[in-house]
Amino acid sequence: MSRFNSFLLTVLLFESRYIHVEGEYNNVHDLEQFVKEEFRHLRDNEKELNHKISTLEKENEDKGRQIRKLEEELKYLKKERELDQRTRRQSRTLVAFTAYKSQHIHNITKEQKIVYEHILLNDGNAYDSNTGVFTAPVSGVYLFSYSVGSKAIPGVPLTQYDVFTRLVINGVHQVSAVAESTSIDDDEQGSTTAILFVLEGDTVWTIHELKGGSNLYSDDSERVTSFTGTLLYEKQVSGSIIG
Template identity: 45%
Template structure:
């Protein structure tokens, strides 16, 4: 009986060994599997946390990017508004300048230059000097036949004139006044002290002139009665221009 029991135990052990069934080792394997499962679970949890952090970071970056884009859009809009304001100011300034300046694109310029091309003698007292050659007459306000400029509009004008004296005998001088209507403004004088010598005097004024006023030059009562000039040596001349027109 004992012998039979021993044989049965040996057979069972052999059977278990051949079938790889080891009860004790099976518990160890389960423990190791549970440990591996727990490790994998922890790693998955860590990956999940990283993914969640990445998602939060991505969401925050998207929000910051959106805020930045909105700020840039505001800056762009502000720049456009500022550029339009500057452009409008420049346009208004340009229109204002054009409305007041005689040389604006929308204004007809008023300017002239005329000269005397010969030696003039026997000038009477207060006689107008007729500059008979015209270099420029924008606005056609200068009259080449009587030497007078009639202002086509009110405003600030500049006038300049020169006269030359040449001694032919005694000491000789010539005094020329600028006149608006009948009112003398300023005077230019030229005096020649040596025979054959030419001397030139000139003057320039900036004055207000009303529309219809007549501006001209005349010989002053004192001094000589001759004014010198030549076709190529145009030493006696008269110039005027409208600087700023009034509305």
């Protein structure tokens, strides 16, 4: 409310009161005293109204500042949340590896682990090149792929060059890869890929089956026998679903 409107209201109040008392006074002196008294009240009322208006204006200014402060705090919190979300995305568990065999294996035995000793990538350090075993750092859905080579190994007189292998989780068979050679001149490679759920702490590796030949072909130049794995996304479930 403006000061002019306040004054106008005061005048209107006075006019209403004056009309009410006009007939009650018979001499000018009494009426003059009444008018003076009324003006005094009007001035007091105007001061009080102006004080209230000033107080309300100050309160509005204070509330405006508080609102602007809250708006700034909200903007800051939104930025912090966006930064936290970006950080969470960037800092999520990264797991990926690829390793290959740089040497042949002669006289490989049943269920012997295939150790891919040469690492090309090992983000998360979950693959152990000394044992050939991958240990899941988090529960989630992983992609695994591996390949095996079958070929006549120089200096090794054999009549069969078939290679039968399995990928296992905690020793439980999941998928297989086979490379079958029928001649000393054959140069074969078998491979397989699987997307599997793995619990944190589960171990994954590949083994040789007691079938076919007993030699696994690979060398540092051809690198036909390799093992790859990566975390696609984290996932939590109760209990193992390995079948």
